[in-house]
Amino acid sequence: MTSHQIRQAFLDFFRSKEHLIVPSAPLVAKNDPTLMFNNSGMAQFKDFFLGNGTPPSRRIADTQKCLRVSGKHNDLEDVGFDTYHHTMFEMLGNWSFGDYFKKEAIAWAWELLTDVYKLPKDRLYVSVFEGNEADGVPFDQEAWDLWKGIVGEDRIILGNKKDNFWEMGDTGPCGPCSEIHVDLRTPAEVAAVSGKSLVNNDHPQVVEIWNLVFMQFERKADGSLIPLPSTHVDTGMGFERLCMAIQQKTSNYDTDVFQNTIQVLETLSGKKYGQNDEPFADIAMRVISDHIRAVSFAITDGQLPSNVKAGYVIRRILRRAVRYGYSYLGFQEPFFHKLVPVLAEQFKDVFTELRDQEEFVTRVILEEEKSFLRTLESGLKRLDSITSGLKEKGINTIPGDEVFELSDTFGFPVDLTALIAREKNFQIDETGYQDALAEQKKRSRQDAAKEATDWIELREYDGVEFLGYDFEETHSHIVKYRKVKTKTGEEYHIVLDRTPFYAEMGGQVGDTGELLLNGEKKEEGGRRIAIVDTKKENDLFVHVSRDKDLDEALSGAGIITAKIDIDRRNKIKSNHTATHLMLSSMREVLGTHVSQKGSFLNDEVLRFDFAHFSKVTDEELRKIEDRVNEKIRENIALDERRNVPIQQALDAGATATFGEKYGDFVRLIIFDPQFSFELCGGTHVPSTGEIGVFKFISEGSVSAGVRRVEAVTGEKALELMRQQEETLNKIKDLLKSPTDLIKAVEGLIEERSALQKKIAALENEKIQALKTILMENMETHSTFNLIVQKVDVPSADSLKQLSYELRDQVENLIAVFGAEIGGKPQLSVFIAENIVQETGLNAGKIVKDLAKDIRGGGGGQPFFATAGGSDASGLDTALEKAKDLF
Ligand code: ATP
Ligand code: MG
Numbered sequence: 001m002t003s004h005q006i007r008q009a010f011l012d013f014f015r016s017k018e019h020l021i022v023p024s025a026p027l028v029a030k031n032d033p034t035l036m037f038n039n040s041g042m043a044q045f046k047d048f049f050l051g052n053g054t055p056p057s058r059r060i061a062d063t064q065k066c067l068r069v070s071g072k073h074n075d076l077e078d079v080g081f082d083t084y085h086h087t088m089f090e091m092l093g094n095w096s097f098g099d100y101f102k103k104e105a106i107a108w109a110w111e112l113l114t115d116v117y118k119l120p121k122d123r124l125y126v127s128v129f130e131g132n133e134a135d136g137v138p139f140d141q142e143a144w145d146l147w148k149g150i151v152g153e154d155r156i157i158l159g160n161k162k163d164n165f166w167e168m169g170d171t172g173p174c175g176p177c178s179e180i181h182v183d184l185r186t187p188a189e190v191a192a193v194s195g196k197s198l199v200n201n202d203h204p205q206v207v208e209i210w211n212l213v214f215m216q217f218e219r220k221a222d223g224s225l226i227p228l229p230s231t232h233v234d235t236g237m238g239f240e241r242l243c244m245a246i247q248q249k250t251s252n253y254d255t256d257v258f259q260n261t262i263q264v265l266e267t268l269s270g271k272k273y274g275q276n277d278e279p280f281a282d283i284a285m286r287v288i289s290d291h292i293r294a295v296s297f298a299i300t301d302g303q304l305p306s307n308v309k310a311g312y313v314i315r316r317i318l319r320r321a322v323r324y325g326y327s328y329l330g331f332q333e334p335f336f337h338k339l340v341p342v343l344a345e346q347f348k349d350v351f352t353e354l355r356d357q358e359e360f361v362t363r364v365i366l367e368e369e370k371s372f373l374r375t376l377e378s379g380l381k382r383l384d385s386i387t388s389g390l391k392e393k394g395i396n397t398i399p400g401d402e403v404f405e406l407s408d409t410f411g412f413p414v415d416l417t418a419l420i421a422r423e424k425n426f427q428i429d430e431t432g433y434q435d436a437l438a439e440q441k442k443r444s445r446q447d448a449a450k451e452a453t454d455w456i457e458l459r460e461y462d463g464v465e466f467l468g469y470d471f472e473e474t475h476s477h478i479v480k481y482r483k484v485k486t487k488t489g490e491e492y493h494i495v496l497d498r499t500p501f502y503a504e505m506g507g508q509v510g511d512t513g514e515l516l517l518n519g520e521k522k523e524e525g526g527r528r529i530a531i532v533d534t535k536k537e538n539d540l541f542v543h544v545s546r547d548k549d550l551d552e553a554l555s556g557a558g559i560i561t562a563k564i565d566i567d568r569r570n571k572i573k574s575n576h577t578a579t580h581l582m583l584s585s586m587r588e589v590l591g592t593h594v595s596q597k598g599s600f601l602n603d604e605v606l607r608f609d610f611a612h613f614s615k616v617t618d619e620e621l622r623k624i625e626d627r628v629n630e631k632i633r634e635n636i637a638l639d640e641r642r643n644v645p646i647q648q649a650l651d652a653g654a655t656a657t658f659g660e661k662y663g664d665f666v667r668l669i670i671f672d673p674q675f676s677f678e679l680c681g682g683t684h685v686p687s688t689g690e691i692g693v694f695k696f697i698s699e700g701s702v703s704a705g706v707r708r709v710e711a712v713t714g715e716k717a718l719e720l721m722r723q724q725e726e727t728l729n730k731i732k733d734l735l736k737s738p739t740d741l742i743k744a745v746e747g748l749i750e751e752r753s754a755l756q757k758k759i760a761a762l763e764n765e766k767i768q769a770l771k772t773i774l775m776e777n778m779e780t781h782s783t784f785n786l787i788v789q790k791v792d793v794p795s796a797d798s799l800k801q802l803s804y805e806l807r808d809q810v811e812n813l814i815a816v817f818g819a820e821i822g823g824k825p826q827l828s829v830f831i832a833e834n835i836v837q838e839t840g841l842n843a844g845k846i847v848k849d850l851a852k853d854i855r856g857g858g859g860g861q862p863f864f865a866t867a868g869g870s871d872a873s874g875l876d877t878a879l880e881k882a883k884d885l886f
Pocket of ligand 1: 068
């Protein structure tokens with residue numbers, strides 16, 4: 001079976017078991033503060049398990065793009081060194097949300113693997129949770145009995161808490177799991193050592209392929225477990241490992257999932273995979289063919305490489321690949337981006353988004369590669385200077401802090417440092433480096449420290465009702481709250497059953513406002529709680545308050561009034577609608593390749609990142625601005641449609657943003673269907689006229705292929721124009737209100753440069769006159785001509801000019817000048833070059849010596865040097881000294 005057929009067979013199988021097949025969520029996690037990237041199939045369904053939403057079906061199956069390079073699951077360092085861990089991989093999964101449980105999950109898994117995929121039964125092992133007394137969880141008898149009926153006791157292994165008990169996080173749903181392992185060794189190897197003894201022992205051919213999780217408990221913050229009201233199934237099967245098993249290979253990289261990219265790498269490098277003397281060359285090919293997937297799909301889903309957070313993780317993966325290519329495959333020039341088209345082709349029917357953005361992704365990677373290769377070069381230079389410095393001192397270990405600085409500041413990878421060090425017969429101080437690293441980690445942990453209590457549940461509720469599209473104020477109940485300690489202090493997180501507060505999402509900031517408890521009279525328990533932000537945590541709307549001591553008030557509250565800051569919201573609305581009008585205008589003016597890469601807007605400004613390969617010219621900006629303002633004046637009414645099936649919306653041509661997670665039903669925001677037609681969850685003005693006016697304030701580059709503009713609307717735009725007007729008026733006042741301001745300023749500039757020329761001419765004249773006097777007072781000796789003189793010149797440069805011009809007229813000249821320039825003493829020494837050569841006299845040394853008298857220092861070349869000082873009264877002494885000297 002090809003990998004395509006294997007994937008399809010999985011989906012078809014679960015469709016036949018009445019599962020709804022859904023698309024993969026984007027690789028980049030949205031609205032989940034605990035996750036940067038989706039690292040398992042269940043991540044997109046977390047809310048359903050937490051009870052914050054209802055799934056579209058109680059049985060779901062899919063293939064999910066996963067990335068395990070940060071946080072709890074980080075396999076990065078193994079990737080390439082082993083043959084079955086990837087950064088990005090597909091996780092095939094089936095789910096039951098309060099529907100079927102262990103019996104069906106186990107039976108279907110077995111049926112699929114052995115009937116459909118025809119994996120040999122005598123090569124499969126399963127594990128069952130052995131129980132944990134300390135934790136109060138029993139042995140999973142139910143799973144044991146079910147498996148016993150299928151595979152017999154011999155093929156079951158008992159697993160401990162680490163391998164066989166799954167938890168969503170420190171708190172939340174959890175339960176025992178049952179894994180399926182496959183033995184892919186040769187018959188001879190199987191005969192020699194039983195596969196059972198190799199399960200969970202890091203053997204590359206005896207690997208876990210499928211994990212079936214049975215959620216039946218909930219972990220509380222105090223560590224205790226309580227049974228869940230309804231039980232769920234969550235399974236995850238590694239697609240690439242499954243392909244290896246079915247295609248009878250011993251490495252994931254030998255399957256058709258990776259062979260395409262490896263073949264291109266072979267052509268580019270002239271090396272054959274699996275036939276290299278240098279073991280690292282094979283590792284490098286695995287690393288590169290793995291990492292290109294992670295990087296390409298992350299960029300496609302909206303995560304550009306950058307210097308912070310998730311973007312930095314992607315940049316590091318990209319650099320790891322480039323470095324392996326550079327060190328072991330001889331790639332000195334960008335090569336990584338050349339693999340994008342191969343992947344786009346391979347996944348064109350599965351994850352079409354890569355094909356759609358192929359050119360963009362390729363260019364982003366190319367630019368990153370170029371800049372990293374430059375980094376490598378400067379890192380190499382720096383490393384060179386470190387090692388030569390150490391060599392002089394007879395040391396052959398590079399100190400840990402240097403190694404750390406190279407990696408931290410110069411982005412120069414540690415293992416590359418070690419490798420190059422080895423080539424130069426140096427070693428690195430590994431322990432010192434680890435210490436420096438640990439120190440930095442400690443610092444960043446302290447920065448991020450956040451502590452939350454359990455949610456304090458006040459009432460049952462059935463998900464949050466967001467009413468903010470229609471109301472600015474609602475009656476609500478507080479359903480739960482918790483206290484969170486952050487770096488800046490304590491916060492309350494409050495959840496309501498209905499709310500008008502928009503939670504930060506899709507670039508639009510969260511609303512602020514207030515909650516009114518029990519009327520406003522204090523003596524009746526009334527209270528106003530200021531809400532400073534609203535955030536989305538999974539599907540929860542979290543209202544953040546920094547008010548103190550709210551526990552009593554929150555617990556005792558009945559019906560409350562939730563009220564947003566309307567004025568602020570109106571400004572936000574204007575900026576959001578303006579963003580839509582701007583995007584449509586940009587696509588008209590710059591081309592349809594312009595797509596959203598990032599967006600932020602609040603009540604003051606709108607910021608927008610988009611794919612475009614060159615600077616947006618002033619003329620283009622003006623055209624876009626004109627078009628937006630035209631649409632504002634047309635006063636187009638908002639056409640908002642809720643709950644439109646997503647496919648219908650896309651078919652109708654609505655603009656969607658890659659990497660955004662959309663549900664099955666979407667909201668459409670239309671301002672003239674011919675002009676602006678977007679999928680959007682934000683808040684908008686009822687008609688465009690409310691925006692008033694739109695004005696760009698900046699345009700620039702954020703990263704390769706991505707530009708950023710900022711703009712303001714309405715009141716803010718007016719404010720900006722007023723400021724500019726004020727500046728202009730001030731200038732007019734200063735210039736005594738000329739009729740033509742521009743002419744007046746031009747006149748000033750002209751006048752200024754004419755004056756400068758005049759001054760230069762006068763100074764020159766003065767120097768010429770001075771020269772004549774100096775030559776008259778010159779002492780002539782047999783071997784040299786000496787001038788030592790205090791002079792009156794306008795600048796230190798004049799001393800040089802004077803010396804050089806005299807040199808052209810006088811042979812064998814030695815000239816020492818002193819001057820007071822702007823109250824500061826200045827000295828210069830000139831010695832004709834032939835004298836320098838014959839006598840070894842050195843102007844630099846002499847001027848330094850003379851400068852002592854003016855309390856200063858200086859230097860220069862052997863034939864001309866200058867010095868400045870702070871004590872002008874010493875000038876005469878210095879000059880006397882010079883006379884004596886010569
Ligand atoms: P392992 O112990 O092999 O790292 P895991 O216990 O981390 O696996 P799970 O979290 O249970 O794995 O994920 C479910 C399935 O996903 C695994 O059975 C495996 O087939 C696959 N899988 C997990 N991590 C990776 C990875 N880094 N690359 C490819 N497949 C993976
Ligand atoms: Mg793992």
